[in-house]
Amino acid sequence: MNGIRRLAHDLNISIGTVSRALNGKPDVSDETRKRVLEAAAAIGYVPNQAGRSLRQGKTGVIGFMMQSGSEITGDGDVFFMSVFDGVQTVCARHQLDLVVLLCSSEEDPDAYLQRVVARGFVDGLIISATKRHDHRIQFLAERNIPFIALGRSLTEAGHPWLDLDFEGMAQTGVDRLVQKGHRRIGVFAPIDDINLGFVFVDSYRAALERHGIAFDPDLVFRAYPNDRGGHEIGERVAAMPEDKRPTGFVLTNEMLTVGLYRGLYDCGIKPGADIAIIGRHSTNSQYLNPKLTCFYLSLRDLGIELAEGLLATMPAYAAHYPHGVIRRVVPLTLIEGGSDQPAKG
Amino acid sequence: MNGIRRLAHDLNISIGTVSRALNGKPDVSDETRKRVLEAAAAIGYVPNQAGRSLRQGKTGVIGFMMQSGSEITGDGDVFFMSVFDGVQTVCARHQLDLVVLLCSSEEDPDAYLQRVVARGFVDGLIISATKRHDHRIQFLAERNIPFIALGRSLTEAGHPWLDLDFEGMAQTGVDRLVQKGHRRIGVFAPIDDINLGFVFVDSYRAALERHGIAFDPDLVFRAYPNDRGGHEIGERVAAMPEDKRPTGFVLTNEMLTVGLYRGLYDCGIKPGADIAIIGRHSTNSQYLNPKLTCFYLSLRDLGIELAEGLLATMPAYAAHYPHGVIRRVVPLTLIEGGSDQPAKG
Known part of the structure; x- marks a missing residue:
């Protein structure tokens, strides 16, 4: 008996329900999902993701594309880890995993993104470091790949984005x-x-x-x-x-x-x-x-809003985020310190 | 004519050579690989990774598992970005992509790793933040999944590791x-x-x-x-x-x-x-x-050694890294500053 059949048999529910629970579909009660996931863990059942991806076009993985490399590391690291924290909070609600796609500063971001898409292991993408004219936006929009941009661009595809003010x-x-x-x-x-x-x-x-x-x-x-x-x-x-x-x-x-x-x-x-x-x-x-x-x-809140904005564009999750396409400039608050003294003389 | 057939026809080389070039096999000359990759880019050919993964068990992706979450972000971010830089340098030699697998501090790392493996999108793994007793080491070793640990552990599987001194x-x-x-x-x-x-x-x-x-x-x-x-x-x-x-x-x-x-x-x-x-x-x-x-x-050098140590355990790349299983404590150099003045009185 393969994994799903055995789980259905053990739990006395249909194979379809087991499959939907394992795949994070919304039409399964939380209680049933919990029972299925616990039973799956108990028998050590792990779905074959590569097969599942081919059948359903779903991998359960959200990708966050960021630039890396010594030239921009200083910038990247202090900012993004807190944003990831927020994105993960939302991913966890839906049993999605966040992976960070590091595009080296020595690489062409467009070619990198094409390769990521070809590898086919992400269901949706957050792109960052948007350029004034950004081919990635066109590329993703033309292929109907769900994405949201952190950063505006002159390239316009009616796509969702968030940006700092x-x-x-x-x-x-x-x-x-x-x-x-x-x-x-x-x-x-x-x-x-x-x-x-x-x-x-x-x-x-x-x-x-x-x-x-x-x-x-x-x-x-x-x-x-x-x-x-x-x-x-x-x-x-x-x-x-x-x-x-x-x-x-x-x-x-x-x-x-x-x-x-x-x-x-x-x-x-x-x-x-x-x-x-x-x-x-x-x-x-x-x-x-x-x-x-x-x-x-709050970078964490920014991450939460990014993830929700992405999921709102993905059919499997849109029902949870009915606010539609987010396009928003996020304001910042000034905190007074001691570093801006009046001009001398 | 599908992509590979067309490339073979256009370049007047065998389908097998095109396939090996696209898949980063070592038995193709650099010149041929370059011609194939350029021709593939010119016709916009992108191999279907999900299909390739099923056929070959190869995804072309290396995963780096690290802890995330506000509690440890401060630590994680300043350290890891430079290590990633080194890992990517090695990945680039073999057309491998590095993805960062963020395991939230609220999650069980063992369950997280099992899910990553089940999703099947990485060919090899670098794990970090090793615990005194670390189930991940056993889990990966038992399944013959190539991995290297950044950090020692009492859990022993004859696996490769690097650690700071x-x-x-x-x-x-x-x-x-x-x-x-x-x-x-x-x-x-x-x-x-x-x-x-x-x-x-x-x-x-x-x-x-x-x-x-x-x-x-x-x-x-x-x-x-x-x-x-x-x-x-x-x-x-x-x-x-x-x-x-x-x-x-x-x-x-x-x-x-x-x-x-x-x-x-x-x-x-x-x-x-x-x-x-x-x-x-x-x-x-x-x-x-x-x-x-x-x-x-040098965290970048540490990243390079980690990646080389991982590839040495992967049959497709081991020929390039014949040093076998790396298990090494990496020494550090003291740089004198002004922060360690003699004790008073």
Whole structure:
């Protein structure tokens, strides 16, 4: 007797019910599902997933595609682990497993994604680090593969997405520093074509204009989005003539902020006092001295919303998440620290 | 004409050669493989992985199982991203993809692993956070599933493993602090049954004995291995009578060290000067003030060795890695910082 037949026999329920319970279908009572899963565990029954995937196109696995590699590790790791925590909370409700698909920064993300899809082991995908024009969005939409993007893009497929409110961070950050007497406000921009860089710099520019401050391209610091990039910015600032230096920074990257603190310290410039800094909250930024004035959002809640937004587009789970296609900019809250002192003189 | 037939026809080579090239078999020349992969990309050919998996038991995916969840995130994220970088370097040589299997701290790792294996989408596994007695080792060995463990265990299956030299860190750390006049040396121990906690505390105890210092259980601080855990230890130390406090710490966890620095600062105790600290190198610890005296190893190299050790046990790749079963403790190098000042008075 194979596994499913034996379970049906032992539990005195139909083979179809056993199969639906094992496959996480919604039309099985929680009690029955529990009995089936316990009995399956007791006899050591493990469904053959490769066969199941071919028959049903269902693997029970959600993939989260993120960039990896030493250049962006600093950024990736402090941010994503908390987001994963939220995604997993939702996955656990449906016996789904989350796997993280690491696309090396040396690889073409489009080719990588095609390979992931070809391997056929994920039912749905969360993609991140969206580019200004992102072929992955078209690729997935054309194949009707359920997905949600963390990050906006000019590529439009009516797909669900969530993104941080980079406009709000730019506006609030600039407003706050201008109120404190700062006129030369620096920002960081990534060196690649990730969309958030464009959104943030555009909003920064608009915020300056509202205050009648001319945009100075020398105050847009391009670097790798990690601690070394921040350290380099600190050195570049120290090398500028004093009257050309920014007197304040608005930054959206956590590890870069940590590196900038150290870079400034190493060059004899006191972060917070000599150069004001407004950044983004993270475990690391909490331990900076002086404490960072920063924008906060719950990354775990972001992960929960991402997962729910993905499941809402998957027929097997949509009934649980009837809110339809999510497309939302998530606001952040400013937490006051000691790192954004008024401009001197 | 299906994909493989068409590629063979277009390139004027045999169907078998096309198939072996696409499947990453070693008996195809690099030049031929390159031609096949380019032609496959040009016609948009993607092999059906679910079908291939059933036929060959090969998915082209290596899984890295790690714990996740807010309790251990602080630890996991700073360490693992660099290790992944090394693993991916090796995977890329063989057109293998690395996926990270996140086992929530609320889940039973044994049940999680059984589900991963049942889903059948990985060809080989790297497991981490090995426990003193670890059922996963038996489970995988009994099923002949290729795997390597990051971390030792009392569970023995003749399997390959790599581990950090926790004995060496305990000995060198204690020796160094004793030479600087410290007698009350504190350590951190995890609250769960992860193996490294036992190895480290045993070696710490042995090192104290060699110096004729009695072991004091009050100086073994149990906490979650993250920044909050470190902050709590700082508060606990501050609450101790001054003559009972440790005058120095040897720590093996990066984020915990960052939290301890802040915890001590917040209680008016200067890390480095009032209480000496020797820790483990990480991106975060580089930015501590005073700079951390710490043990360093290349996590990327560790990832490379892990991946090579895994592939050495997989018949399809073993010819490339003829070193057999790896079982090795990886030594660390001490980097001098300013955080381990001599004991006062």
